[in-house]
Amino acid sequence: MVRPGADLATLNIAATERPLLVHVAVVRAGLLEDDGVFSQCCRGVSVARRSRIGRHRSANGRRDCLAGSIALDCALQAFGYREADCRYITLSSGKPAFTSPASLHFSITHAGGWAAAAVSLAPVGLDLEPIRATPLQVVRYFTPVEQELLFALGPGESQDRLFWRIWTKKESLAKLADQPLGAVLAAQSVLEGSDGGVLMAEGTACPGQRVAFTQVAVADCLLTLCVGPCAVALDRRNSPGSFVCDLSFEGVWMARPWGF
Helix, strand or coil, X not given: CECCCCCEEEEEEEECCCCEEEEEEEEEHHHHCCHXXXXXXXXXXXXXXXXXXXXXXXXXXXXXHHHHHHHHHHHHHCCCCCHHHCEEEECCCXXXXXXXXXXXXXXXXXXXXXXXXXXXXXXXEEEEEECCXXXXXXXXXXXXXXHHHHHHHCCCHHHHHHXXXXXXXXXXXXXXXXXXXXXXXXXXXCCCCCCCCEEXXXXXXXXXXXXXXXXXXXXXXXXXXXXXXXXXXXXXXXXXXXXXCCEEEEEEEECCHHHC
16 A cells, blocks of 8 residues: 555566566655745656646646656656656557657556556556545446446445446556547456456457456555556466466655655
């Protein structure tokens, strides 16, 4: 769990005995409320990210966007890069992607006063949401099995936690697949099978392929990471086709991003 008192947390998610696959950094956006700190941090990010920050009308939006840029820089350092040196392209969907380093994928999210970024050798999606009351009007857009599980729990904390576990999986999967959320809500179940993976449904961007999810609490929020098929392994030691994520968390805590 990312502790509420921590300003920055980095989570190394690595497959056992394999090179680093994913690095996730989490930053507390409230750290940037001081105008001097905000300005100094802005000077440390790329022109492309500064432009994106400047497009936000509210101070909170600008802080969240800058916090996401800092998280991205921290995550990139695990692969030997700095965000200020990166180059971007905007895909036809509006999603940004690296042109340099072209071998890496990334995803950024922010909510509840926190921002997070994931950098990966595989396609990746990241979503962060505060745990709050279940919006029942949204549940009808889930798959029938997901709806049944939620309504069986009834109103309360257990239902709320399950709803946001499902919702953030769908959000992170939509980001990974570069699809509108509406294309994922009812078409794609995110309930893991007995093999530990989720099979992409027909009509989605990657039908027949498997993805893996990792979820961790960030203060009162839930952070969900979705990693593409090349970041997981088929374990044939036990049974043919057994799907294992083989992922683990390693937490590193720092008092301030960039030495503040």
